[in-house]
Amino acid sequence: MKILISGSTGLVGSALVDALKSTGHETVRLVRSRPSGTQSGAGLASWDPASGQLDPSSLQGLDAAIHLAGENIAAKRWTPEQKNRIRESRVAGTRLLAEALASLANPPKTLVCSSAVGFYGDRADERLNEDSPPGSGFLADVCRDWEEAAKPAADRRVRVVHLRIGVVLAAHGGALGKMLAPFRLGIAGVIGSGNQYMSWISLDDLVKATIFALSRDTLRGPVNAVAPNPVTNREFTKTLGRVLRRPTVLPMPAFAARLAFGEMADGLLLASTRVEPRRLSENGYRFSFPELEAALRHAVCS
Numbered sequence: 307m308k309i310l311i312s313g314s315t316g317l318v319g320s321a322l323v324d325a326l327k328s329t330g331h332e333t334v335r336l337v338r339s340r341p342s343g344t345q346s347g348a349g350l351a352s353w354d355p356a357s358g359q360l361d362p363s364s365l366q367g368l369d370a371a372i373h374l375a376g377e378n379i380a381a382k383r384w385t386p387e388q389k390n391r392i393r394e395s396r397v398a399g400t401r402l403l404a405e406a407l408a409s410l411a412n413p414p415k416t417l418v419c420s421s422a423v424g425f426y427g428d429r430a431d432e433r434l435n436e437d438s439p440p441g442s443g444f445l446a447d448v449c450r451d452w453e454e455a456a457k458p459a460a461d462r463r464v465r466v467v468h469l470r471i472g473v474v475l476a477a478h479g480g481a482l483g484k485m486l487a488p489f490r491l492g493i494a495g496v497i498g499s500g501n502q503y504m505s506w507i508s509l510d511d512l513v514k515a516t517i518f519a520l521s522r523d524t525l526r527g528p529v530n531a532v533a534p535n536p537v538t539n540r541e542f543t544k545t546l547g548r549v550l551r552r553p554t555v556l557p558m559p560a561f562a563a564r565l566a567f568g569e570m571a572d573g574l575l576l577a578s579t580r581v582e583p584r585r586l587s588e589n590g591y592r593f594s595f596p597e598l599e600a601a602l603r604h605a606v607c608s
C-alpha cells in the first residue's frame with residue numbers, strides 16, 4: 307500500500323515508518339519543513355498546519371493515511387499559549403488533512419488518526435471502553451475536538467479510525483524515557499496517592515496495532531490502543547524499580563508534582579484512566595506485551 311504519515315519524525319512515527327517499509331509498503335512522509343537538499347517526490351510531501359497550508363495534489367494515489375502529528379503535550383509547562391498550541395496543532399491540523407483528503411477525486415480508503423486515553427478524563431478506577439462517555443478537562447476536550455475534526459474525511463466515506471493511545475513505553479522517548487534517569491538514580495517513587503490508574507502500551511504493540519487498524523475493515527471510529535492490563539501508579543513504580551533493580555522509596559506528593567509541573571501534573575501524572583482495549587480484542591488483535599513487567603524489560607533491556 308502507499309501510505310501517508312504525518313508526525314513521522316516522532317517517537318511513534320519513526321518506528322512506524324521503519325515497520326511499514328520493512329513489510330514492503332511505500333511511505334510518503336507529510337513533513338512540516340522539507341529537510342534541506344531533499345528533492346520533492348522522494349517519499350515526502352510538505353504542509354504547514356500552523357498556517358493552514360496543504361496542497362491536495364501532493365496527496366494523490368494514496369491507499370491510506372496515518373495522522374500522528376501534534377505538539378508534544380509534555381515538552382513544556384502548560385501556559386495558555388502552550389495549551390493553545392497543543393490544541394490547535396491537533397484540531398486544526400486534523401481538519402486541514404481531513405479536508406484535503408476529502409477533496410481528492412480518489413481519497414484513500416482509510417485514515418488512522420491518533421487520539422489519546424485523555425479522552426476519558428480523570429475517572430478513578432472505573433473500567434473504560436470505547437463506549438464510555440468522554441471525560442472533562444483540558445485533555446478530554448482536546449481529544450473530543452481532535453476526533454471530531456476528522457469528520458470531513460468520514461463524510462467522504464473514508465474509514466476513519468481514532469486510536470485512543472495510552473502511555474507509550476519506549477526507553478528512548480516519551481514518558482518512560484523521561485522517567486528512566488530518576489529511577490536509575492534511585493530518586494523516584496510513587497506520585498500522589500499512587501492509586502491513579504495508568505493505561506499503557508508498548509511501542510511494539512502500538513506499531514503493530516496501527517498496522518492492524520489499517521488492514522482490518524471492521525475497525526472504524528474509536529479504538530483504544532492500550533494493553534489489556536492497566537496498572538496503578540504504585541504498581542508501575544514498583545515494577546519499574548524491580549526491572550531496574552533500584553529502590554523506589556522517594557514519593558512525590560501531589561502538591562510537589564503541581565509545584566514542579568503546574569497544571570500538567572493534574573492532566574498527566576495524577577489523573578486516573580483505567581482503559582480496556584475492547585475493540586482490538588474483539589477484532590482478534592493479539593498483544594506481544596500484554597503484561598507490564600515484560601513490556602518494561604523489553605523496552606529497557608533490549
Ligand SMILES: NC(=O)c1ccc[n+]([C@@H]2O[C@H](COP(=O)([O-])OP(=O)(O)OC[C@H]3O[C@@H](n4cnc5c(N)ncnc54)[C@H](OP(=O)(O)O)[C@@H]3O)[C@@H](O)[C@H]2O)c1
Nearest residue numbers: 313315316317318374375376377378395420422471473474
Ligand atoms: N507517546 C505517547 O505516550 C502518546 C500517548 C497518547 C497519545 N499520543 C499521540 O500519538 C501521536 C504520536 O505521538 P509521539 O509520541 O510520536 O509524538 P512526538 O514524538 O511528540 O511526535 C509528534 C510529531 O508531530 C509533529 N509535530 C510536533 N509539533 C507539532 C506542531 N506544533 N504542529 C504539527 N505537528 C507537530 C512532529 O513531526 P514533524 O516535525 O515531522 O511534523 C513530531 O515528530 C501524537 O499525536 C500524540 O499526542 C502519544
